[in-house]
Amino acid sequence: MNTKEKDEKYFGRGNPAMDLEVVKAEGSYVYGADGKKYVDFLGGAGVGNLGWGVKEIEDAIRNSDRPTYVYPNFYYRLWTELAELLAELCPGNLKKSYRMTGGSEAVEAALEIATMFTGRKKILSVEGSYHGNTIGALSIGATKKQKKFPNLLEGCEKLELPLNKEKLQQVEKMLYTKEVAAVIMEPIIVNLGVLIPEEEFMAGLNKICKETGTLLIMDEAITGFGRTGKMFATEHFDIEPDILCMAKAITAGHAGMGAVITTPEIDKKVGGEIGLYSSYGWHPIAVDASLAALNYLQKNKQKLFHNIDQLEQIFKKGVSEIDFRNDPEMRIKGAAIGVDLKDEEYASEIKQRALKNGLLINTEGSSLLFLPNFEMTQKTALEGIDLLKNCV
Numbered sequence: 289m290n291t292k293e294k295d296e297k298y299f300g301r302g303n304p305a306m307d308l309e310v311v312k313a314e315g316s317y318v319y320g321a322d323g324k325k326y327v328d329f330l331g332g333a334g335v336g337n338l339g340w341g342v343k344e345i346e347d348a349i350r351n352s353d354r355p356t357y358v359y360p361n362f363y364y365r366l367w368t369e370l371a372e373l374l375a376e377l378c379p380g381n382l383k384k385s386y387r388m389t390g391g392s393e394a395v396e397a398a399l400e401i402a403t404m405f406t407g408r409k410k411i412l413s414v415e416g417s418y419h420g421n422t423i424g425a426l427s428i429g430a431t432k433k434q435k436k437f438p439n440l441l442e443g444c445e446k447l448e449l450p451l452n453k454e455k456l457q458q459v460e461k462m463l464y465t466k467e468v469a470a471v472i473m474e475p476i477i478v479n480l481g482v483l484i485p486e487e488e489f490m491a492g493l494n495k496i497c498k499e500t501g502t503l504l505i506m507d508e509a510i511t512g513f514g515r516t517g518k519m520f521a522t523e524h525f526d527i528e529p530d531i532l533c534m535a536k537a538i539t540a541g542h543a544g545m546g547a548v549i550t551t552p553e554i555d556k557k558v559g560g561e562i563g564l565y566s567s568y569g570w571h572p573i574a575v576d577a578s579l580a581a582l583n584y585l586q587k588n589k590q591k592l593f594h595n596i597d598q599l600e601q602i603f604k605k606g607v608s609e610i611d612f613r614n615d616p617e618m619r620i621k622g623a624a625i626g627v628d629l630k631d632e633e634y635a636s637e638i639k640q641r642a643l644k645n646g647l648l649i650n651t652e653g654s655s656l657l658f659l660p661n662f663e664m665t666q667k668t669a670l671e672g673i674d675l676l677k678n679c680v
């Protein structure tokens with residue numbers, strides 16, 4: 289049996305597989321078992337912010353004399369170092385980190401913290417959004433398209449798009465009931481094809497949350513660690529989240545990890561009682577990977593963020609010159625690039641053709657989604673855009 293046949297027989301899949309068996313990934317390229325080389329605009333759906341195979345990170349993992357495992361109720365020096373680093377990197381007064389294994393777990397923890405802190409049960413989120421695969425995350429996610437698990441958690445309410453200042457009236461009405469524990473959203477909604485909320489909406493939302501004692505949770509699983517041209521996408525807005533979720537690029541792809549960070553005040557009330565036990569949260573291998581990845585990001589911040597600006601310009605120009613069937617709406621924030629073709633089938637066709645042509649891209653509904661790594665050269669970006677041209 290070859291890999292594809294064995295996969296079909298034994299491997300559970302939530303979504304259909306793309307026809308690519310990966311054997312190697314290096315920098316901005318992924319290599320298939322068929323010997324083909326692919327330009328990677330997919331970036332592991334936001335995991336690979338530094339490109340694949342960063343030597344500093346691989347060396348840090350290889351050369352560490354870490355313990356095999358640390359039981360969560362013991363002390364471990366590198367947990368405190370990573371938590372200190374996250375407190376430095378995160379905006380506002382977010383200082384206390386909890387160990388998680390990924391984004392869904394971080395979102396669940398955020399919901400638990402908010403409900404326990406406020407004593408309220410309702411959660412407000414954005415219709416069509418994605419926050420992970422667990423029951424809580426699915427309940428606050430899309431209800432219209434994702435009909436399998438609609439609102440299994442009690443009291444989930446959804447805000448319809450657009451997120452503009454006119455929407456604030458509705459937010460006010462909902463939050464002044466003082467029944468809502470938290471509002472949760474991605475600050476730049478990558479999972480809706482890089483949807484950028486209006487600044488006035490975000491500032492107003494923040495204000496209403498503070499007035500009503502509703503916690504504001506920013507899910508930065510994809511947007512965190514530089515993706516939108518700021519360390520966290522929260523920084524694009526005049527907001528002060530009470531809880532922030534991190535995952536994906538927290539190890540730049542070298543190990544599974546997530547984190548949820550909150551303020552000392554919130555932690556004081558819920559910490560030590562809330563549980564949030566995670567056997568594999570911040571496993572020593574993942575901690576080595578994360579410290580190396582985040583130190584690398586910080587050390588090279590100027591160069592990498594400059595390259596993100598350049599990539600933003602290259603994609604803006606390159607994609608606008610492509611002759612798509614419909615007039616596309618481009619939504620770009622740093623290295624988060626959404627191209628809404630207003631036609632889901634057409635977007636999906638282009639994704640299939642791109643794969644055949646040696647280009648990896650993603651789609652979110654009717655949008656093409658590109659998440660290039662921050663080290664991608666201008667030459668590779670143009671190579672990928674050229675391949676894309678041949679797919680329309």
Ligand SMILES: Cc1ncc(COP(=O)(O)O)c(C=O)c1O
Binds near residue numbers: 393
């Ligand atoms: C915004 C957001 N939150 C949460 C998750 C879930 O993360 P994980 O796949 O690590 O559970 C994702 C994953 O795509 C995400 O995009």
